[in-house]
Amino acid sequence: MDVNKIREDFPILNRTMCQKPLIYFDNSATTLKPDCVIQTITNYYTYLGANAHRGDYEMSGQVDAQFEGARKIAQKFINARYPEEIVFTSGSTMGLNEICIMLTSQYLKDGDAVLTCQSEHASSILPWMKASKKIELQYIPLDSHGKITLENVKKALNDKVKVVCLAQVSNVLGYQTPIKEISELCHARNIILIVDGAQSTPHIKIDVQDLDVDFFVMSAHKMCGPTGVGILYGKKKYLDVLEPVFYGGESNARFDQCGHVLLKESPLKFESGTQPIEAVLGMGQAMKYIEEIGQDRIHAYEVELKRYFLDKIKDMNHIVVYNKDSECGIVTFNVMDHGKMIFAQDVASFLNTKGIAVRSGQHCAKLLPEVLNVNSTVRASFYFYNTKEEIDTFVEALKEVTLENCVNIFF
Structure with missing residues (x-):
């Protein structure tokens, strides 16, 4: 190199x-930004400029093509099965909050437990602490070095645990969590596994199918991309049935005065409002740059x-x-x-x-x-x-x- x-x-x-x-x-x-990312963002503002999924004219169509092209780049980057499993967000924090809100309002019950650990970023813990239901937070004991071990995960799992939420790589100590092995333990108990990939995605190859995670989040700005954009990956079986956190333009096909709403299919139902289009394109360019290296x-x-x-x-x-x-x-x-x-x-x-x-x-x-x-x-x-x-x-x-x-x- x-x-x-x-x-x-x-x-x-x-x-x-x-x-x-x-x-x-x-x-x-x-991370710092390479010139190719900067130029991609500049090109959007100087040549494209239009909104995505809104216009019936050539320039808007060009934006649509590049916007959805970036989704396919992201799909390939983490090896998701379908492009529909890639939801654009403002970053890992937004993704983790959205997952928490959706699961606590639509899946979890009072008294259910979420398993995490003391080395987690605030974005992985605070949403559960402030959840709308009485969710019990439980912690996996760390070893003497501050690492998560598979043995300690096994000891911490119990019948109350319905969700496990962990970072793949600690942002303070840098230890890698054995996500694939934890996934096997979780799914044997019908537990949902959420992974914070903010610190792993910029540095190691991610394969969400091989890891068999249920949800995975990442931020572009930690891997040479723009700030204010990232992705929420969710298995299609979950995204198809979950209701979004935000409602507005783009997420719905139609609604009436009686409050009947027909949502669009995933991932668009999770992307209300105008997205940070230039940032999405810049993120796609950053992913290509990282893969080239x-x-x-x-x-x-x-x-x-x-x-x-x-x-x-x-x-x-x-x-x-x-x-x-x-x-x-x-x-x-x-x-x-x-x-x-x-x-x-x-x-x-x-x-x-x-x-x-x-x-x-x-x-x-x-x-x-x-x-x-x-x-x-x-x-x-x-x-x-x-x-x-x-x-x-x-x-x-x-x-x-x-x-x-x-x-x-x-x-």
Whole structure:
């Protein structure tokens, strides 16, 4: 993989931050956008412009073709059986909320349980906490490293559990969840399995048929696509019978004054209103771009970068890493000074002065600090356009991190 050539595709990498060359290590939060995605969005606004599924003229027809073409790209990207199983959303958060609302209002009963874990993103937990019915949230115990094990899943399953909702890859520690094996356990008990693929889709090849998941969500902006768009995959047997959360234009075929509504077939019944058409097209282009590079190559390179970083800091005793053994591009850590932990946001602010972008805090996984026994962490997340030279600069900056140096940047 010619990383230097790939970097030419990302114009933002030419900018500086704090008068230093930008080193972007916040890829788990959102990724940078290649020129082909930018041009796809620009082309919609400069050449197409019309709404989708609304007009009886040539330009609108061209939009329809590209819009539905993007749906087929997404179908192929995650290997869904039918394009009708691909619903466009604003991203993983919207998808998880929609699934929760539909299932709690149309499927679950008071007292039913949803099984999840403490490493989950807020978007996987909060919708169930705020569900319209009295849904019991149960948690799979994490092992000493913060991982979900198949053995612990088996122990946690019980007759009350009707839904399991888990991330395929943790956004803080980067551990992969054994989704395929969990799917077998769930379906043996007639349990619905929902998977948050926000952190997995940009890095590993997804096959929803092989995983046999019932629902799967993802966000385009975490895989070189635009913000504000993603997909909700659902098995056709569920999407055909579920009623949508939102109603309006596009979702219905007709309705009358008496309130009789004839909904369109899936997926259109779930896509009320004008969709973010330019973002959908940009997402399709991003998927094609990722596939051209190859998810296997992307994943292998990210792991290589992480191992390179861990080797560089192996003698730096003031760096505490919480996920050394996770096979991913995420490094979650804290920095110590004379035996005391430096506030994670102060570390991130100091790194900013060196042109290095990282994430700090609880990373939207607000139950995980109870497992890690730390209130916040610093997260560096590598992607395929990052380099070992950037990591060298990162390591040199970490050598300078002390409480005094962190405080001094504010004066």
